[in-house]
Amino acid sequence: MDIFREMNTKGHERLLFWNDPDAGLNAIIAIHNTTLGPALGGCRIWPYNNTQEAIKDVLRLSRAMTYKASVCGINLGGGKSVIIGSQPKNREAVFRSFGRFVESLEGVYITAEDVGTSVSDMEIVKLQTSHVAGVSKEKGGSGDPSIATAIGVYWGIKACLKKVSGGESVAGKTVAIQGIGKVGFYLAEILSKEGARVFLTDIDRSRTEDIIKRFGGEYIPPKDIFSTAADIFCPCALGGILNNETIPLLKCRIVAGSANNQLEDERHGRLLYERGILYAPDYVINAGGLINVANEIEGYDKDKALSQVKSIYDTLLNIFRVSTVESIPTNMAADRMAEDRIRRKKASTGGL
Numbered sequence: 001m002d003i004f005r006e007m008n009t010k011g012h013e014r015l016l017f018w019n020d021p022d023a024g025l026n027a028i029i030a031i032h033n034t035t036l037g038p039a040l041g042g043c044r045i046w047p048y049n050n051t052q053e054a055i056k057d058v059l060r061l062s063r064a065m066t067y068k069a070s071v072c073g074i075n076l077g078g079g080k081s082v083i084i085g086s087q088p089k090n091r092e093a094v095f096r097s098f099g100r101f102v103e104s105l106e107g108v109y110i111t112a113e114d115v116g117t118s119v120s121d122m123e124i125v126k127l128q129t130s131h132v133a134g135v136s137k138e139k140g141g142s143g144d145p146s147i148a149t150a151i152g153v154y155w156g157i158k159a160c161l162k163k164v165s166g167g168e169s170v171a172g173k174t175v176a177i178q179g180i181g182k183v184g185f186y187l188a189e190i191l192s193k194e195g196a197r198v199f200l201t202d203i204d205r206s207r208t209e210d211i212i213k214r215f216g217g218e219y220i221p222p223k224d225i226f227s228t229a230a231d232i233f234c235p236c237a238l239g240g241i242l243n244n245e246t247i248p249l250l251k252c253r254i255v256a257g258s259a260n261n262q263l264e265d266e267r268h269g270r271l272l273y274e275r276g277i278l279y280a281p282d283y284v285i286n287a288g289g290l291i292n293v294a295n296e297i298e299g300y301d302k303d304k305a306l307s308q309v310k311s312i313y314d315t316l317l318n319i320f321r322v323s324t325v326e327s328i329p330t331n332m333a334a335d336r337m338a339e340d341r342i343r344r345k346k347a348s349t350g351g352l
């Protein structure tokens, strides 16, 4: 693997490695772009098959953070970190060591929780560095970001409804939710309380039962969720689920959910566009968690954070406007807007 070529292709600034055999830690931090501010992005633990796989993942994830912060108007850059391996036995040693790694970058990178890491892990990191977000409310942080993410998806769904029907109310609308985990659960609750009818699926059926008992939604087997007739399909489970096999099955007007990397490939954004299905780009509609955690940096204020999460509504309407005016898929419009903001900032500071 030619690492500089990989970094050049997508414009990464730095790639850093940390080896601590005493703690049993192999970690990588990727800094994609710091034009708008320090790079913020979570720390993922994953049992990669080899280092190349981990490098590819951290490069891809850090770039997505740049785009997310840029298009949502957040003054942060994009970064991400990965810890290679399965869940560590000695978390204190691992996360103290990882904290020293983060501290060595002197604030260029701010870490947070991600897949495989938790609020309590970030509290260990905080013993070694102040460049960490996503700690508990008791420690002055914002806690679990999932509620803010769900609220952001709710505002995103309203923006989609406004675009396709002129009205933004979810009352009486049908929503098929794939994945009733942390985000899916909160979202199903919010939508049900607002009068939407929800169809729910999860590979763990028991996760759907509480919502159905309280609000009368309907369980759908996982394999049938794509072909369920509903106004909105809401992916809140895995990435890569919008592809050549699933897009022809969809019977919805809108795809709007929290899952990361929903499009298997960028061309699937065009496929949705050509089918007349409005797609809310994933990194925009699921930015509520980032907006919430970014607030921690200046001192967390829940009301302020949640009112900023609401801005996802306007951001998406702007993206839909660009998509319509330029006759391009919404994912392409979002990328263009994110790149434009960075270009403008670079130009204003003499970087171009």
Ligand code: NAD
Pocket (backbone or CB within 6 Å): 145, 146, 147, 149, 178, 179, 180, 181, 182, 183, 184, 201, 202, 203, 204, 207, 222, 236, 237, 238, 239, 258, 259, 260, 286, 287, 289
């Ligand atoms: P989670 O792990 O709590 O929930 C995911 C749920 O999806 C689980 O209940 C799981 O059983 C279910 N699932 C997995 N595969 C499935 C399948 N094939 N069919 C149906 N259900 C399936 O995760 P989460 O925190 O709720 O996040 C959901 C998605 O949103 C993820 O893609 C995540 O990366 C993304 N996201 C989350 C946040 C956040 O704040 N939690 C922020 C941004 C993006």
